[in-house]
Amino acid sequence: MPQGCEQTSCPAPTMSDIYDSATDSLGLFGTPCLTKVELRLTCKGLSDRDALSKPDPCVVLKVQSHGQWMEVDRTEVMRSCVNPTYSKVFTLDFYFEEVQRLRFELHDINSSYNGLKDTDLLGSVQCTLGQIISQRKLSKALLRPGGTVGKTIITVSPSLIDSAEELTGNDDYIELSFSARKLDDKDFFTKSDPFLEIYRLNEDATLQLVYRTETVMNNLNPVWKTFKVSLNSLCSGDHERKLQCTVWDWDSNGKHDYIGEFEASFKEMRGASEGRQVQWPCLNPKYKVKKKNYRNSGIVILNQCKIIKMHSFLDYIMGGCQIQFTVAIDFTASNGDPRNSCSLHYIHPYQPNEYLKALVAVGEICQDYDSDKMFPAFGFGAQIPPDFKCGAVTRSTSSDPTMSSGNHFRSNGRVVSHDFAVNFNKENPECAGIQGVVEAYQACLPKLQLYGPTNIAPIIQKVANSASQEVHTKEAMQYFILLILTDGVITDMADTREAIVQASRLPMSVIIVGVGNADFSDMQMLDGDDGILRSPKGEPVLRDIVQFVPFRNFKHATPAALAKSVLAEVPNQVVDYYNSKGIKPKVPSKFQSSRPFGP
Numbered sequence: 001m002p003q004g005c006e007q008t009s010c011p012a013p014t015m016s017d018i019y020d021s022a023t024d025s026l027g028l029f030g031t032p033c034l035t036k037v038e039l040r041l042t043c044k045g046l047s048d049r050d051a052l053s054k055p056d057p058c059v060v061l062k063v064q065s066h067g068q069w070m071e072v073d074r075t076e077v078m079r080s081c082v083n084p085t086y087s088k089v090f091t092l093d094f095y096f097e098e099v100q101r102l103r104f105e106l107h108d109i110n111s112s113y114n115g116l117k118d119t120d121l122l123g124s125v126q127c128t129l130g131q132i133i134s135q136r137k138l139s140k141a142l143l144r145p146g147g148t149v150g151k152t153i154i155t156v157s158p159s160l161i162d163s164a165e166e167l168t169g170n171d172d173y174i175e176l177s178f179s180a181r182k183l184d185d186k187d188f189f190t191k192s193d194p195f196l197e198i199y200r201l202n203e204d205a206t207l208q209l210v211y212r213t214e215t216v217m218n219n220l221n222p223v224w225k226t227f228k229v230s231l232n233s234l235c236s237g238d239h240e241r242k243l244q245c246t247v248w249d250w251d252s253n254g255k256h257d258y259i260g261e262f263e264a265s266f267k268e269m270r271g272a273s274e275g276r277q278v279q280w281p282c283l284n285p286k287y288k289v290k291k292k293n294y295r296n297s298g299i300v301i302l303n304q305c306k307i308i309k310m311h312s313f314l315d316y317i318m319g320g321c322q323i324q325f326t327v328a329i330d331f332t333a334s335n336g337d338p339r340n341s342c343s344l345h346y347i348h349p350y351q352p353n354e355y356l357k358a359l360v361a362v363g364e365i366c367q368d369y370d371s372d373k374m375f376p377a378f379g380f381g382a383q384i385p386p387d388f389k390c391g392a393v394t395r396s397t398s399s400d401p402t403m404s405s406g407n408h409f410r411s412n413g414r415v416v417s418h419d420f421a422v423n424f425n426k427e428n429p430e431c432a433g434i435q436g437v438v439e440a441y442q443a444c445l446p447k448l449q450l451y452g453p454t455n456i457a458p459i460i461q462k463v464a465n466s467a468s469q470e471v472h473t474k475e476a477m478q479y480f481i482l483l484i485l486t487d488g489v490i491t492d493m494a495d496t497r498e499a500i501v502q503a504s505r506l507p508m509s510v511i512i513v514g515v516g517n518a519d520f521s522d523m524q525m526l527d528g529d530d531g532i533l534r535s536p537k538g539e540p541v542l543r544d545i546v547q548f549v550p551f552r553n554f555k556h557a558t559p560a561a562l563a564k565s566v567l568a569e570v571p572n573q574v575v576d577y578y579n580s581k582g583i584k585p586k587v588p589s590k591f592q593s594s595r596p597f598g599p
Helices: 015-026 129-135 231-235 285-290 313-318 354-369 433-447 457-471 493-503 521-526 561-567 570-580
Strands: 035-044 057-065 068-074 090-094 101-109 119-128 138-143 149-158 173-181 194-201 207-212 227-230 243-249 257-264 278-281 299-308 322-330 374-380 408-411 414-417 430-432 478-486 508-514 546-550
Touching: 035 057, 035 129, 068 090, 090 129, 101 149, 119 129, 119 149, 129 138, 129 149, 173 194, 173 231, 194 231, 207 227, 227 231, 257 278, 313 570, 322 354, 322 457, 354 433, 354 478, 354 508, 354 561, 374 433, 374 457, 430 433, 457 478, 457 493, 457 508, 478 570, 493 508, 493 521, 508 521, 508 561, 508 570, 521 546, 546 561
Parallel strands: 322 374, 322 478, 478 508, 508 546
Antiparallel strands: 035 090, 035 149, 057 068, 057 101, 101 119, 119 138, 138 149, 173 227, 173 299, 194 207, 194 243, 243 257, 278 299, 374 430, 408 414
């Protein structure tokens, strides 16, 4: 028995006591509505590196979480620029009842850029999201390393909540294809290197950068790449809002040469459809005054303006799409004897363990999107009654000779199950509500023999089998979320990678919560944030469907922080899947859930 632990026999709490304690400790009920806010940045007055070179600035946005600054996004790098206006837009969730501390770090990016360690930190600005919104435009002097105030000014402009410019989350996108012909040549030995910038005219007569194209080198008749912008970013829904479009000749020293400009509106741009083009003369006002026979500095052509309807998560939910929530719980021996107070599975009368907290945190959110609120709950890594063996053997994808099947692991002649029903009902593993899952979890603990290893590929494959049946309907009716709660690094990494790659083709997301204090560093590779996950054969995932978080990061977090973290990507994953398949939301209608689970 571990030192400092004791084996106890506390009075068994009621099922509702455990459930209520978990929900109360997490403060899930009454979770506030959130609003998305767009932030745009400009900087002025950056100093030159030296007499011969200018900085290449980039702004990194960080938010404070548990006393630590965590990067959430960064702008593009502006080469040789002392007054950058960034086209990158930061999108944040705004909570009125929380103090959301932000830090904008200004970095000078070196030519051998390989992460922030290879940059020069010029300084930072700290504020709260509430301050930015209440002031409508926040300008602050840069605080340099060492604490001195610099001359550089960072200005943060939000999309204003009270001006109908708030990001709604379901904006249509506009796909634009620009080209130009006979642009002025600004270079002596070569031709111009043109790029196009589009600005919108704000209510206060200021200009806001909407998009900057790539540079087409040495070409007076450039064809720029097709790009997409939201209607909200382009014109805030005002089809007649003025747009100022400027063409520049790119120079490596950052002193780009002005070629010309023109005014447009989205209403005009919409004329470029069904094979029609819209053209504007690119005019240089100085040339117009000085040159008697001046006509223009080239022609800019909009070859295509395509409106792309971007259906939102709520569009699909209101159209009858159900979130099919499944739970998988780790019952390997590394969790410790459930009767021991130091076990991760120990049931305290009033203090829910981490498994219960994570289950309730995520489950309480997901159950609102499931009409029948019946949730399959599975366990893995244990030997189960009555004889602590299991049947229904299927073929394994593993090359490990100790694997007796895809669902069971043979060790010393004993079979460990990796997808058994927590309620021990093979034919119907569903539990009534999240409280039903909690009850089944507590009831099964005394009946199991915790064992190992930690294999999760079988449970991913099981849920994927159900999700694959949904593909054939070609309708947005069921999307599957698998929550895996585990205390250790998985031992079937190759099979798991293969299972995730195959599942990325299906209407399915996987959430993995690491419970306890194990080293979960190897688990990060399953989350596609650091690169594209590939199968052992090199096949990439089609979508990023995995979110991994260690529970210990949320032990002292604000209420419902864990749920917010692990579920933050799910709405986009749902939308991305159905959009990629060209599946539109159905007209809202009554929907009866049907969820088969095969062997």
